[in-house]
Amino acid sequence: MNERTQRLPAGPTSAVRQTFRYLRDPVGSILDLGRRYGDLFSLPSLGGVLVVASAPEAIRAIFSAEPDTFAPFAADAMAPVLGRGSVLLQHGAAHRRARKLMQPPFHGARMRAYGAAMRDSARVHLAAVPRDRRVPIEDVFRDISLDVIIRTIFGVSTGERMAACARGVRDTIAAFGPLVATFRALQREFGGFGPWARFRRHLTGVHDLLRQEIAARDPAHPGDDILSLLVAARDEAGAAMDEQEIVEQLFTMVIAGHETTATALAWAVDELLRQPELLARLREELRPLDGDPDRVAQSPLLDAVCAETLRLHPLIPLVSRKLLRPFELGGHLLPAGTGLGACLLLAHLREERYPEALAFRPQRFLDGKHPTPHEYLPFGGGARRCLGAAFALHEMKIVLATLVLEFELELAAAPARTGVRAATIGPKGGVPVIRRR
Numbered sequence: 477m478n479e480r481t482q483r484l485p486a487g488p489t490s491a492v493r494q495t496f497r498y499l500r501d502p503v504g505s506i507l508d509l510g511r512r513y514g515d516l517f518s519l520p521s522l523g524g525v526l527v528v529a530s531a532p533e534a535i536r537a538i539f540s541a542e543p544d545t546f547a548p549f550a551a552d553a554m555a556p557v558l559g560r561g562s563v564l565l566q567h568g569a570a571h572r573r574a575r576k577l578m579q580p581p582f583h584g585a586r587m588r589a590y591g592a593a594m595r596d597s598a599r600v601h602l603a604a605v606p607r608d609r610r611v612p613i614e615d616v617f618r619d620i621s622l623d624v625i626i627r628t629i630f631g632v633s634t635g636e637r638m639a640a641c642a643r644g645v646r647d648t649i650a651a652f653g654p655l656v657a658t659f660r661a662l663q664r665e666f667g668g669f670g671p672w673a674r675f676r677r678h679l680t681g682v683h684d685l686l687r688q689e690i691a692a693r694d695p696a697h698p699g700d701d702i703l704s705l706l707v708a709a710r711d712e713a714g715a716a717m718d719e720q721e722i723v724e725q726l727f728t729m730v731i732a733g734h735e736t737t738a739t740a741l742a743w744a745v746d747e748l749l750r751q752p753e754l755l756a757r758l759r760e761e762l763r764p765l766d767g768d769p770d771r772v773a774q775s776p777l778l779d780a781v782c783a784e785t786l787r788l789h790p791l792i793p794l795v796s797r798k799l800l801r802p803f804e805l806g807g808h809l810l811p812a813g814t815g816l817g818a819c820l821l822l823a824h825l826r827e828e829r830y831p832e833a834l835a836f837r838p839q840r841f842l843d844g845k846h847p848t849p850h851e852y853l854p855f856g857g858g859a860r861r862c863l864g865a866a867f868a869l870h871e872m873k874i875v876l877a878t879l880v881l882e883f884e885l886e887l888a889a890a891p892a893r894t895g896v897r898a899a900t901i902g903p904k905g906g907v908p909v910i911r912r913r
């Protein structure tokens with residue numbers, strides 16, 4: 477191996493400057509990196525150097541590598557938030573075991589069990605939006621997605637317990653802003669005060685509520701909810717997950733699944749309301765389906781609208797791993813310890829694959845030329861592909877269909893710019909709308 481191949485690809489040098497640029501303008505800063513450095517570049521970050529790829533062949537190489545090649549990137553930063561047992565932070569055999577235990581409730585065929593709860597939550601929260609007043613629609617979608625998680629994942633549907641869970645989760649997430657997520661120096665309790673101390677207090681409260689729910693389950697008679705299925709799940713040796721592990725996996729699902737789905741829905745509304753003809757076509761296609769969740773989920777145009785939303789507005793611009801062994805990519809031998817990222821944002825905006833890539837055109841998903849998993853990866857890929865992908869897509873479809881068929885909204889602002897949340901990016905201002913019907 478010569479010296480040239482051992483060198484990391486070119487890229488900016490200051491992690492602090494790059495972090496601030498990202499916090500100020502996440503999409504602009506990544507597009508700029510792609511323009512300046514091409515398909516493979518090094519990106520200094522506060523968690524270490526990341527080598528970032530956006531060409532399909534390189535993304536295929538990352539996602540199809542032997543899973544033991546990688547550990548999670550910057551796992552230490554997220555461990556105090558999610559817990560060491562979280563599936564997001566595991567690797568190797570422990571990660572495979574956790575995925576195996578957690579996968580069955582998220583299988584596509586199980587979505588039928590969740591559709592009605594998704595539609596009912598959407599109806600209740602959309603009907604509560606006041607008419608003729610400016611409201612950020614993302615806040616409403618956040619309430620819906622939290623409600624859906626509490627009903628379908630925690631299996632809680634009675635008023636008082638639902639309210640306590642919703643309050644606990646909302647307060648915990650609110651206390652975990654982008655600054656605390658980005659700067660580990662802020663992850664300290666300053667004599668019981670400050671954002672981290674507040675976050676830890678709320679987190680303990682949510683863990684206690686989840687423990688009460690776990691204790692109330694009978695593994696011999698599991699309910700339909702995901703918590704019950706996790707309590708009843710057994711690994712190959714016949715062992716169940718212990719209480720702490722279930723609590724950590726449930727909280728991981730809240731963090732991974734709450735804001736993501738709500739943000740994706742907000743982008744879909746922002747785009748759809750700017751194209752009245754497309755909205756009318758969607759309404760026509762959905763009307764004969766009577767709001768039946770199973771039939772709605774099969775609508776080709778609705779599917780294309782959701783796919784195009786996640787292409788143009790990926791919520792996690794970059795998925796990353798840490799190399800446990802040397803790895804060859806694009807003529808570079810990357811040493812163990814280096815971070816390796818697949819850049820969803822740059823992959824989704826490649827003109828040669830997506831002509832007029834910055835335009836919202838769901839039709840591109842209806843012309844029969846489906847992109848490969850290395851050209852279109854809103855849920856990441858390989859052994860770490862999003863566990864909740866089918867769940868999230870199902871929820872997006874049911875909530876959007878309910879909105880399009882039963883309500884009428886008008887946009888109350890120019891197209892949204894993208895800002896940084898804790899672990900995701902989304903529309904600044906949460907897409908203000910006015911409800912007319």
Ligand code: HEM
Pocket residue numbers: 563564565575728729730732733734736737740786791792795796854855856857858859860861862863864865867868869
């Ligand atoms: C539109 C909504 C969502 C999007 C765009 C999204 C996207 C992603 C992405 C990009 C990853 C990283 C994949 C990788 O590293 O290759 C991920 C991981 C994950 N997601 Fe999602 N997600 C969404 C909703 C959900 C929901 C609803 C849940 C659960 C209820 C969920 C649970 C998870 C979990 C547990 C992981 C970690 C998987 C692992 O490390 O093995 N996500 N998601």
